[in-house]
Amino acid sequence: xxxxxxxxxxxxxxxxxxxxxxxxxxxxxxxxxxxxxxxxxxxxxxxxxxxxxxxxxxxxxxxxxxxxxxxxxxxxxxxxxxxxxxxxxxxxxxxxxxxxxxxxxxxxxxxxxxxxxxxxxxxxxxxxxxxxxxxxxxxxxxxxxxxxxxxxxxxxxxxxxxxxxxxxxxxxxxxxxxxxxxxxxxxxxxxxxxxxxxxxxxxxxxxxxxxxxxxxxxxxxxxxxxxxxxxxxxxxxxxxxxxxxxxxxxxxxxxxxxxxxxxxxxxxxxxxxxxxxxxxxxxxxxxxxxxxxxxxxxxxxxxxxxxxxxxxxxxxxxxxxxxxxxxxxxxxxxxxxxxxxxxxxxxxxxx
Amino acid sequence: xxxxxxxxxxxxxxxxxxxxxxxxxxxxxxxxxxxxxxxxxxxxxxxxxxxxxxxxxxxxxxxxxxxxxxxxxxxxxxxxxxxxxxxxxxxxxxxxxxxxxxxxxxxxxxxxxxxxxxxxxxxxxxxxxxxxxxxxxxxxxxxxxxxxxxxxxxxxxxxxxxxxxxxxxxxxxxxxxxxxxxxxxxxxxxxxxxxxxxxxxxxxxxxxxxxxxxxxxxx
Numbered sequence: 247x248x249x250x251x252x253x254x255x256x257x258x259x260x261x262x263x264x265x266x267x268x269x270x271x272x273x274x275x276x277x278x279x280x281x282x283x284x285x286x287x288x289x290x291x292x293x294x295x296x297x298x299x300x301x302x303x304x305x306x307x308x309x310x311x312x313x314x315x316x317x318x319x320x321x322x323x324x325x326x327x328x329x330x331x332x333x334x335x336x337x338x339x340x341x342x343x344x345x346x347x348x349x350x351x352x353x354x355x356x357x358x359x360x361x362x363x364x365x366x367x368x369x370x371x372x373x374x375x376x377x378x379x380x381x382x383x384x385x386x387x388x389x390x391x392x393x394x395x396x397x398x399x400x401x402x403x404x405x406x407x408x409x410x411x412x413x414x415x416x417x418x419x420x421x422x423x424x425x426x427x428x429x430x431x432x433x434x435x436x437x438x439x440x441x442x443x444x445x446x447x448x449x450x451x452x453x454x455x456x457x458x459x460x461x462x463x464x465x466x467x468x469x470x471x472x473x474x475x476x477x478x479x480x481x482x483x484x485x486x487x488x489x490x491x492x493x494x495x496x497x498x499x500x501x502x503x504x505x506x507x508x509x510x511x512x513x514x515x516x517x518x519x520x521x522x523x524x525x526x527x528x529x530x531x532x533x534x535x536x537x538x539x540x541x542x543x544x545x546x547x548x549x550x551x552x553x554x555x556x557x558x559x560x561x562x563x564x565x566x567x568x569x570x571x572x573x574x575x576x577x578x579x580x581x582x583x584x585x586x587x588x589x590x591x592x593x594x595x596x597x
Numbered sequence: 598x599x600x601x602x603x604x605x606x607x608x609x610x611x612x613x614x615x616x617x618x619x620x621x622x623x624x625x626x627x628x629x630x631x632x633x634x635x636x637x638x639x640x641x642x643x644x645x646x647x648x649x650x651x652x653x654x655x656x657x658x659x660x661x662x663x664x665x666x667x668x669x670x671x672x673x674x675x676x677x678x679x680x681x682x683x684x685x686x687x688x689x690x691x692x693x694x695x696x697x698x699x700x701x702x703x704x705x706x707x708x709x710x711x712x713x714x715x716x717x718x719x720x721x722x723x724x725x726x727x728x729x730x731x732x733x734x735x736x737x738x739x740x741x742x743x744x745x746x747x748x749x750x751x752x753x754x755x756x757x758x759x760x761x762x763x764x765x766x767x768x769x770x771x772x773x774x775x776x777x778x779x780x781x782x783x784x785x786x787x788x789x790x791x792x793x794x795x796x797x798x799x800x801x802x803x804x805x806x807x808x809x810x811x812x813x814x815x816x
Contacts, residue, residue: 322649325691401645403741403798424743426798427690432645440690445729 257414258392258452259479259486260466261496263512263572265553266473267385269372271295276468277389280453286443288334291367292450293465298386299375299537304330304436305365313397313434314504320397321504323431331439332366333357375533376519382532384514386541387473389465390437390450391499391507392416398449401432406447413478414508415454420446434503460586467581467588472574477582479508484582485571486510493568495549497542512572513542515553605629606785608812611666615673618763619756623675628664631787633678633802637711641799642741656802657791661697665810672777672812673767674699674723676787683757684792686728693792697755697764698724700786701775702807703736710786710807713737721746721774723766725753727792732766736774740799746774770812777812785810 277293294303302308304326311323335355357363374383392409396416399407406422407429409415418429418438425445430438438449453463461467466474477484479491489496489512496510514533521527531538531550538546556566578585606629614620635656641647662677676697684695700722702708707718714720716738724733732753734746750772755764770777777783784807790796 320645320648322645328690331690397645401643403641403643403646404743405741424798428643428645428649428798431649442687442690 255411255414256478256480257394257508258457259477259490259508259510260389261475261486261489261510261512262387263473263475264384264386264514265512265572266471267295267387268471269295269297269385270470271368272468272470273387273465273474274367276464277450280464281451282448286441287439287448289328289331290439290441290448291332292437292439292448293387293389294367295385295387296368297371297374297383298541299383300370300373302386303332303367303369303388305369306330307436308434308500308503310431310436311434312432312436312503313500314395316504318504320400320432321434323434325427325430325440326436329357329363330365331436332369333363335363335366375537380519380532382516384516384533386499386511387465388435388437388499389509390416390452391435391505391509392452393508394506395504397432397434397505398429398438401428402426403428410454413454413457415452415457417451417454418447418449420444420448423447434500434505435507456588457584459588459591460584461588461591462581462584472577472580475574475580475582476584481582485574485579486582488567488571493552493571494545495552495568497545497549499541501543511542512553513538513546513549515550515557605782605809605811606663606665608665608667608672608810611668611673613668615666615668615675616752616754616765616767617756618675618677618754618765619758622666623664623763626664626666628662628677629808630660630662631804631808632660633658633787633789634805636788636799636801636803640711640740646798646800650800653795655794655796655800657794657796658789658802661787661789661804663785663787663808665812667770667779667812668767670770671767672770673765674785674810675763675765676789677761677763678789679761680757680791680793681760682793683762684727685757687792693790693795693797694727694729695755695762695792696724696726696790696797697762697766698722698735698788699766700788701777702784703775710803711805713740713743715739722788723751723753723768725755725764725766727755727762734768734774749774779812782809782811784808 274293282290296302338354376382406419423446475485477486498507516532518526519532556568560566560569574580609626658678664675666673703719703721708714708720719738721736732751734749734751735743737743752767786804788801788803790801
């Protein structure tokens with residue numbers, strides 16, 4: 247392990263390679279199974295994967311405010327409704343399995359009030375953008391970004407949210423939380439949920455109990471596309487540091503929101519659009535450069551150029567450290583210091 | 598600087614039925630109408646809250662009627678305030694319940710009501726929230742420091758009727774949080790949160806000064 251960061255602390259960070267995501271939602275299901283199956287958490291999805299361009303989770307995710315302006319002042323936010331996040335739908339199964347009426351009725355999701363939902367996590371899956379035959383989409387995964395300037399933490403009048411000294415993970419102290427939800431308004435990524443039954447705010451905890459046992463988070467270990475890298479950002483030998491700080495191909499999401507997130511994304515290198523003769527037009531990008539810059543900041547163009555250049559180098563028979571990092575032939579290399587196999591750990595007795 | 602007003606709320610002896618905030622017995626007891634003011638926004642302990650509410654108003658409730666009674670060795674305080682659009686139980690995650698609380702200095706009378714006390718002069722309170730079966734006994738040593746007490750002997754009941762909330766808060770005489778006795782008048786403050794205005798935490802209407810609650814000898 248390398249030395250700590252300038253402030254004497256480690257910062258846990260993740261890199262998600264958008265070029266490798268299958269859109270299978272194994273990460274989401276792994277998280278759901280691990281953490282959010284308790285009463286009051288039915289509609290919570292601490293990990294979400296959305297098709298982009300898309301409206302996100304909650305609906306129109308970046309239109310609800312939060313974060314900081316260029317002067318560093320908090321931006322007022324609003325908390326979307328449960329329907330905008332997506333409720334835990336009930337399914338009208340009776341008529342399918344036991345109505346006996348002979349009338350066929352598709353199993354239909356219902357919201358709490360019995361109406362049909364109009365939004366939910368990943369509602370606009372695979373719609374994407376662009377006009378056929380230049381259509382394009384990619385998947386965007388989101389968890390709590392353990393920001394350097396966590397707007398949720400600053401917004402809480404009770405100091406119920408804290409950033410751990412040892413690894414920079416941002417956590418909610420549920421014993422201190424009184425359910426005021428300023429945190430949920432203030433998070434520009436809207437990654438804080440409200441548990442109506444327990445009257446507390448809850449969010450992704452970066453699987454800290456697993457990390458403390460040397461095990462990578464569930465969303466990372468369960469990813470079949472092996473898109474997720476985790477490490478301390480200051481580990482100069484680690485993938486995360488190299489991708490973020492050396493190769494500069496992993497970028498923060500919406501850096502203009504001012505929270506300095508510690509989840510970074512390798513932007514999607516999509517195929518070029520077709521020219522009129524049916525061949526690829528290599529001079530243009532299928533995804534508008536402005537769109538990727540809006541999502542990932544001004545470094546998007548350069549990051550994509552670097553990836554393209556290194557790909558071509560390997561295609562020509564050469565070697566590339568960047569490609570080796572992104573491919574990670576040994577998947578344990580993705581996991582930084584968290585390579586323990588949970589199946590081999592001694593477990594505490596079941597309660 | 599908060600000061601204690603001369604307005605005195607006198608507790609009369611009542612029957613057990615007074616735990617019902619709509620009980621007719623409350624009408625026979627004296628009531629004091631206390632003016633409420635929005636809490637100072639610039640004192641809110643979060644820059645986010647200060648910024649988000651600088652163009653919004655809070656502290657919608659303008660006054661509260663306070664009555665008090667003793668039933669055996671319990672003190673009952675009834676609050677009544679008007680609100681046209683009650684939030685009995687929030688229907689969604691972005692809605693907030695109506696609520697109220699009474700506040701007492703924990704030790705002496707020098708605690709600042711505006712700041713919810715201080716480390717040297719803490720305060721305690723009885724808190725009711727619409728939609729919650731549980732009443733909350735709290736202490737505070739300044740803004741943002743409210744702690745809920747466990748194992749308290751506090752009950753609260755709220756009913757909305759005739760355009761107003763009626764809430765009874767009942768706790769033991771002779772306890773320590775607050776130190777209520779029949780011998781000495783007790784400073785008391787009131788806070789009201791209007792859920793329809795998204796009020797919660799320090800965003801509320803409150804009595805900017807302490808008032809005096811006299812209990813007197815058992816009749």
